[in-house]
Amino acid sequence: MSVTNLETNLTSTIVSPINGDIAASLSNSTVDALVSQYGTPLMVLDCxxxxxxxxxxxxxxxxxxxxxxxxxxxxxxxxxxxxxxxxxxxxxxxxxxxxxxxxxxxxxxxxxxxxxxxxxxxxxxxxxxxxxxxxxxxxxxxxxxxxxxxxxxxxxxxxxxxxxxxxxxxxxxxxxxxxxxxxxxxxxxxxxxxxxxxxxxxxxxxxxxxxxxxxxxxxxxxxxxxxxxxxxxxxxxxxxxxxxxxxxxxxxxxxxxxxxxxxxxxxxxxxxxxxxxxxxxAPSVTNIAAVMGQAERNGQTWYYLDDGIYGSFSGLMFDEAKYQTKSLIQSDDVYSSVLAGPTCDSIDVITDNIMLPKLNNGDLVVSTMMGAYCSCTATDFNFFKKAEVIVVGEETMFASISA
CATH class of the missing domain: 3.20.20.10 (Alanine racemase)
Incomplete structure (x- = not known):
């Protein structure tokens, strides 16, 4: 697992995505800055x-x-x-x-x-x-x-x-x-x-x-x-x-x-x-993936991301977790879409019915609630690299804990 400690002033905001739960939420500017510095895919861990x-x-x-x-x-x-x-x-x-x-x-x-x-x-x-x-x-x-x-x-x-x-x-x-x-x-x-x-x-x-x-x-x-x-x-x-x-x-x-x-x-x-x-x-990690390409199939737009089932979304195969996914592009016009992973395997599909605005190649998709059974079970199948882990909110000094 690739790990980077973020020493800049980039921060995340703690929000309540569902029913009062707490998750890390990154601003669009923070996402852009992270991607500019580290590329994609990323897993951002908020301590x-x-x-x-x-x-x-x-x-x-x-x-x-x-x-x-x-x-x-x-x-x-x-x-x-x-x-x-x-x-x-x-x-x-x-x-x-x-x-x-x-x-x-x-x-x-x-x-x-x-x-x-x-x-x-x-x-x-x-x-x-x-x-x-x-x-x-x-x-x-x-x-x-x-x-x-x-x-x-x-x-x-x-x-x-x-x-x-x-x-x-x-x-x-x-x-x-x-x-x-x-x-x-x-x-x-x-x-x-x-x-x-x-x-x-x-x-x-x-x-x-x-x-x-x-x-x-x-x-x-x-x-x-x-x-x-x-x-x-x-x-x-x-x-x-x-x-x-x-x-x-x-x-x-x-x-x-x-x-x-x-x-x-x-x-x-x-x-x-x-x-x-x-x-x-589980709520502490946000995934950032980019659109590699797209195609129209059976009335839906398929967006192929640089992270997928064999990577950070591996939990979808065995864990039945429900991640919360959105694009950074905001629009009132949304369309039934499919998000697929990057590998050449046909099962590498993240979701087959998500409402999204029209996206372009290179646009970013963000998913939250991805701290449990995601990074730890990711593979480099098909030689697509695992998402790099970026740490925010980690204190430089830790209290001494006695036994």
């Missing part, structure tokens, strides 16, 4: 939006430690910005471990949450100093026998959820009724299970899904103590907090109300953590 999203979620979940899940946007500027805000970090791969280590994140502020790991992955995290891991089955649990004096584990519990963008419980997590047996097995192995974790799925529509999972985990915690096993002290409620790709998404404070109610029923001794990813970064 001020990352800060806003973190603070909004912290306000909605005031007693929850937020661990940023790096997967949707593993960018050093995001890590630095969130570290300065007091965030913790959720790691799943050796590359993510290396990234936070290079930025100076104290290992005590991290957990490794991939439920399935190689022995080399465990060793890599331990060398960094991260010693909290997640398991969800006996085979995974047994991998920690050589490290039982160094680690603390969270047991991931599955709560299937059909009403989500991605139901992660299909792939990970033990059934709730299996939890006590696995915790007892860990005790017999001399391995400490310090708590439970779950993930209700990505872009969850209702906070009630979290509430039900929290209440069930509370029951499991009681079963553990009733069985005479060491009490569990941590509950990880995962991620999946929704952003406003569409108008029907609830404001985050309203969405989190049932979560707060359920958390209030936990014992006061239980530490609660969460793993937000998409919510923190």
């Amino acid at each position: 001020d939006v990352v800060r806003h999203q973190y603070r909004a979620l912290q306000d909605a979940l005031p007693n929850v430690e937020l661990h940023y899940a790096l997967k949707p946007l593993p960018h050093p500027a995001v890590v630095k910005t969130l570290l300065a805000e007091g965030a913790y970090f959720d790691l799943a791969t050796n590359g993510e471990v290396d990234l936070v280590q290079s930025v100076g994140v104290p290992s005590e502020r991290t957990i490794q949450t991939h439920p399935i790991k190689r022995d080399s992955d465990i060793q890599h995290a331990l060398r960094y100093g991260c010693n909290v891991f997640v398991v969800d089955n006996a085979n995974e649990l047994e991998k920690f026998i050589p490290y039982k004096d160094q680690v603390e584990l969270l047991l991931r519990v599955s709560f299937p959820n059909a009403d989500v963008l991605a139901d992660l419980s299909k792939k990970f997590g033990c059934k709730p009724e299996q939890a006590l047996e696995l915790i007892n097995y860990a005790f017999e192995l001399g391995i400490r299970i310090k708590g439970l974790s779950f993930h209700v799925g990505s872009q969850t529509r209702s906070g009630e899904k979290y509430s039900l999972a929290i209440l069930r985990c509370n029951e499991i915690m009681k079963q553990v103590t009733d069985a005479g096993l060491p009490a569990l002290s941590t509950l990880d409620i995962g991620g999946g907090f929704p952003v406003h790709y569409t108008p029907d998404v609830l404001p985050i404070n309203v969405f989190c109300a049932p979560i707060r109610d359920a958390l209030a029923l936990l014992p006061e001794t239980v530490r609660v953590i969460a793993e937000p990813g998409r919510f923190l970064v």
